[in-house]
Amino acid sequence: MRWKGIGLLVAMVFATPVARADDASHLALARDLVAAMHSADQMRQALPAMTKQVRPVLFAQAGGDDKSIDDFLARYNSGAEVQISEITDKIAQVYAQNFSDADLKAIATFYKSPAGIDFIAKQSTITQAAQAIGLQWGQGYVRDAVAQYKKERGVN
Structure with missing residues (x-):
């Protein structure tokens, strides 16, 4: 009985790296899909609208003048690229959890096609x-x- 438990433990230890490699490969496919969808670009395009929305909130809740708010927003938005990278990675994880390798490849192929590129543009x-x-x-x-x-x- 004891040897069966040890054998199972050894099998699990040696199987773990393979599972992790598969997970990494699967996540890479999801990241490729997110890149093909231009998710990061869409977030960058949304940034000016979000900045416009936060301006009056900053004035109302923290005061200041146009220059101080503009300077702050420029500094704050410079960190957005790191946030966008983190968010797109989380989005990729969601796609990885919900689609098979074949589905991720097929969806990415669509987004890379002329129809997919047109879809993204519109x-x-x-x-x-x-x-x-x-x-x-x-x-x-x-x-x-x-x-x-x-x-x-x-x-x-």
């Missing part, structure tokens, strides 16, 4: 339009649900 516009449609649907849903509920209850 993704922001499409997302904004889809969000507007979703917002309209949500507002209509609430409006219609309230109206229907009032009608059923006899409330004006």
